[in-house]
Amino acid sequence: MKNLAIRVLVLLLGAVFAQGAAAQSYPARPIRIVVPFAAGAFPDIVARVVGQKMSADMGQPIVIDNRPGAGGNIGTEAVMRAAPDGYTLLLNSVANAIGKSLYPNLSFDPAKGVALISQLTSVSNxxxxxxxxxxxxxxxxxxxxxxxxxxxxxxxxxxxxxxxxxxxxxxxxxxxxxxxxxxxxxxxxxxxxxxxxxxxxxxxxxxxxxxxxxxxxxxxTNSRRSPLLPEIPTMSESGLPGFDVSSWNGLAAPLGTPEPIIARLNAEVAKALKDPEVARALSGQGADIVFGSPAEYAALIDAETTKWAAVVSAAGAQVK
Amino acid sequence: MDVLHNLAFGFGHALTVENLLYCAVGCVVGTLVGLLPGLGPLATISLLLPLTYSIPATGALIMLAGIYYGAQYGDSVSAITMRIPHASSIVACIDGYQMTLKGKTGLALFTAGVSSFIGGTVAIVVLAWLAPLLGHVALLFGPADYCALMLFGFLCVSFVTTGSLLNGFSMCLVGVLLGQIGTDVETGLERFTFGLPALADGVSLVSVALGCFGIAEITKNLDAKDERTPFNGRINLIPTWPEFKRIIPSALRGSVVGSLLGIIPGGGPVIAQFAAYGIEKKFSKFRDEIGAGAIEGVAGQAAADEAAARTSFIPLMSIGIPENPVMALMMAAFILKGVQPGPNMIANHPDLFWGLVASMWIGNCFLLILNVPLVRFWLSVFKVPYNVLFPSILFFCCVGTFSVNNNLNDIMITASFGLIGYVMMRLELDPAPLMLGFILGPMLEEYFRRAMLISGGSLKTFILEPISASLLGLTALIVVAQIVLSLRKRPDGLRRGMA
The missing domain is CATH 3.40.190.10 (Periplasmic binding protein-like II)
Structure with missing residues (x-):
């Protein structure tokens, strides 16, 4: 009944208070994380490992929805069109930062057209x-x-x-x-x-x-050596100073997702990434766990988008 | 006799109460997935993966593997009874469905079940004895060899065509063209997509197969009330002894072909079914009956499909390379369980490897029971009136299509192929060669261009690579032999009469 009362109140008091009320009862139903890659790919494993822990902490199932295709654009666009209520999330990745310059004719911005939650991992090539x-x-x-x-x-x-x-x-x-x-x-x-x-x-x-x-x-290819392969030098050390490529990924939501929900998810990600089981599963694969604020994640995506635009244009790899 | 010792060790792990239970659950789920039109193991395993988080590694993997090979086991059932194929039971729509039209559904189902059992058994023997060695077979095949293999595969067009050969080849070319839709892997450019994002990744095999066969067939049933599909759910499963004897050699041939094609990346159950069907058409004693509802046409493909599904675990477990999307997902399942599939897996986790191999044989027995004696229960759905049955079948087709990429557009694409398939059926054009072209065409192109990139544009690579050279030689030989034979106009009718 309390829930019903809140909903009635929400209806009466309008959008300003809606956000706060939604965040309090959030999550009230299963959450879907769209992974724009095939099931079994590394981003999918990240989503499943982190999602499993978040699901246990938040008391709602987290469903992984694989939407592969078009370099991650199909899944990304699906999330951008979804209701911004915190029940549809996106596992975004370096592909979103590359996508913007790779597909100059896209009708949406795969890097910035989402509300960021936090980076999750970074893995070297x-x-x-x-x-x-x-x-x-x-x-x-x-x-x-x-x-x-x-x-x-x-x-x-x-x-x-x-x-x-x-x-x-x-x-x-x-x-x-x-x-x-x-x-x-x-x-x-x-x-x-x-x-x-x-x-x-x-x-x-x-x-x-x-x-x-x-x-x-x-x-x-990372700027520092991998703990899993400590004897292998970086590209930067071995003749191409400044060479820095890593495949990162993180969690995002449709633009317009209420701020309290983003904050809640950011806190849940922080908790999940500290879990020893999650850490073991991800670092065992050679990934570094990276947690940060939405702003820090946005800064990374900005820098990466600029970097890859230069590489894509030098390589002439645009798809028009 | 190391292997026997290891297998005994494996059975020790697989025969615990929990692992038997996980194996049984996997097989039952797999059977359901196989029976439901359009639904595939990929979506099911992806969906059920979270349920295995709390299960110990061996049990979880036994269950997931059971879903995969279990789904291949029963996937001919819907093809035989309703002409609704799964990706790896397309050729079962030819002879299997013809058998149903002749009222021999029970025999076809028995044949498919027993052949799958034989295919599974042969593949497990291969897996247990040769897995560590065979992983490296995957490395022997380069782009030039694959290219030759695909070209060899095109020979099957003449085998899967039931009507005029000219029609068959034309349909095959239409299939090749359909396969061109999507993003070109080399340049990243889109082809034949008309700017529609829904077509950017091409049309899926499931959409084309379901549309051209299943949905077309249902549509036909709707417009011809008197000629409805005769199958009514009543079957006679027990074959006569001569019928049973015909199953064995075909199933064994299919098992060998399937086991081989399962090992090489890019092969797998989808290709194996066509290869096995082609071989039956060429070497079976009853080859002249194939296409019109022969036991051999069902037995070979069912065995090959099952064998290939199981041996496709070999590259994953011996060199750590997943050869198809389901294996990539299985690899993720291993990793989520803290096991790294690869060259060291058998040594580091012998309990897991041998337990899994042993469980496959236990699963084989479960599946035989589920698919042969119990198939009656599954088929009781046919007692439902048509006006309920057809919409429900269409509903499951939609679910199956959707589950491939979780994309609603795919349902529209399937519906369009249903229309195309219906028109083809009215024009008496064969969908089987179209499927073959659709599967092989894009691969042939991809491997050819890659072989050219690697050889620096020299066609000599096809002669210099031994595998490619032998396959091309064989292809040429068969084509020449075929032409010579047809020129000599063999008195086919006479021979058939004598046999």
């Missing part, structure tokens, strides 16, 4: 070569690229694995052939079998192959 490869370091790779046309695989046009390769091309002023793959597993098998010279994927899908010696790690 890693340059890997076949175990039989004679590429021994980044410097060596660049030297070889000057004498023969190296080929690098990627998970598709405009992914970090593609653009990190393009960044090497621009920074080292070499030319290399980009070989895109739809099925990332096949990109890995072609590198393992030395059909392609290298690939620069996120650490999580390659960690097992690196640790078992089926792939040789040459350098990590």
């Amino acid at each position: 890693v340059l890997v070569v076949p175990p039989s490869s004679n590429i021994s370091s980044l410097g060596n790779l660049i030297d070889q690229a000057r004498t023969r046309k190296l080929k690098f695989a990627s998970g598709g046009n405009g992914t970090t694995s593609h653009l990190a390769g393009e960044l090497i091309k621009t920074m080292a002023k070499v030319d290399m052939e980009h070989v895109p793959y739809r099925n990332f597993g096949q990109a890995l098998t072609d590198v393992m079998a030395a059909r392609v010279d290298f690939v620069i994927p996120n650490i999580p899908p390659t960690i097992a192959q690196i640790q078992s010696g089926q792939l040789k790690a040459i350098a990590v």
Whole structure:
């Protein structure tokens, strides 16, 4: 009855008080997190691990809704159109910052068209070569690229694995052939079998192959070394100073989601990320846990959007 | 006899009360998913993953794996009874449905169930004995080899076509064109999407298959009240001994083909069904009957589909590479349980690996019971009057289509293919070769362009790679042999009479 009374009051007092009342009873039903990638991809794992803990804390189920396609744009647009009531959330990622410059004709802004909650993780990419490869370091790779046309695989046009390769091309002023793959597993098998010279994927899908010696790690793309691969130098250390690529992701909501709900979700994310189980699951995959305020997350997205715009335009990768 | 020792160890883990229960739950859920038109294991596993958070790793993975191979087990049922395919039971719509039209539904279902059992068993033997070695088979296949394999696959057009061959090839080309819709992987540009975001990622296999077969068939039933689909839910499951004998060789051939195609990334159950069907059409003693409702047409594909589903675990568990979306999701499930699939998995988690292998065999027995004797109960839905049954089937088709990408647009796309399929049916055009073109066309293009990128534009790569060279040689040989044979005009009718 109390709930009903509140609703009546809400109706009477209008929108100003609506926000406060909604936040008090929030969440009253299951929450949906849209993941704009296929089930099983690393962002999906992040959403499931963090969502599971948040669900336990908030006492409502959290449903993962995979909406893959068009470089994350399909899922992102679906969230932007959803009711801003805190029951539809988006797992946004570096793809949203790239998307804006990759698809200049988009009718919406995939990076800024959402209300941010917090960053969740950041994970480095890693340059890997076949175990039989004679590429021994980044410097060596660049030297070889000057004498023969190296080929690098990627998970598709405009992914970090593609653009990190393009960044090497621009920074080292070499030319290399980009070989895109739809099925990332096949990109890995072609590198393992030395059909392609290298690939620069996120650490999580390659960690097992690196640790078992089926792939040789040459350098990590983040500005600092990965705790999971402490002996592997950064790109910045090994000849391309300033090289910094990481695949981050975080949580967002449709624009117009009430401030108290955003604050509540930010607090819940903070709590979930401190959980040892969540930390173990994510860092075991090579991801760094990053929590911050919506403003801090917005600053990251701003910086990343600018950075990738330059890379995309240098690579001529726009899709028009 | 290390393997027997390991299997015994595995059964020790799989035969605990909880794990038996998880296996049974997985198989029942999988069977339901297989029976419901359009619904696939990907959406189901994704939805049920959260329920496994509180279950120990071995039990959780036994259950999820059970959903996957369980769904492949029963996926021919709707194709046989209603001509509504799943992605991996498209060819069951040919002979399986013909058998229903002849009133042999029970025999077709028995054949599919027993063949799946045989396929599953063969695949488990492969999995237990060869998993650590076979992972590396996945590395042998490069883009040039895949390209040759896809070209080889196009030979199946002549096998899955029931009417005129010219029609078959034309439909296959239409399928290839349909496969072009979507984003080009190499340039990122959209093709044939007319600027519609709904088409940006292409049309899904489930939409085309459901539309062209199932929805078209239901529509036909609506406009012809007298010629309604004859199946009424009453079946006679027990085959005669000669019928039973015909199942075994086909199922064994299908199992081998399925096991092989399951191992290589890009193969899997969807391709395996066509390959097995083609092989039956070529090598079976009863090849002339295939297409008109022969046991072999059902047995081979059912066995191959099931075998491929199980051996597709091999690349995941031996080299850590998921070869299809369901395996990528299984990989996530392993990771969420703190197990890293990859080369070290068998050594680091022997209880999990061998427990899973052993549970697959237990699951195989559960599924045989669920799909053969108990299939009667599932089919009692057909006693429902048509005006309730058809809308409910359409409802499930919508749910199934929606669940692929959780996207409402896909339902509209499926409906459009229902219309196209109905027109095709009225014009007596074959949807099976269209499906084949739709599946193989985009892959052929993708592998060809990738092979060209890697070889620097040299076509010689197709001859220099041994696998590609042999496959291309084989393709050429079959085409030449086919032409020679048709020129000699073999007295087919006479032979059939003697057999």
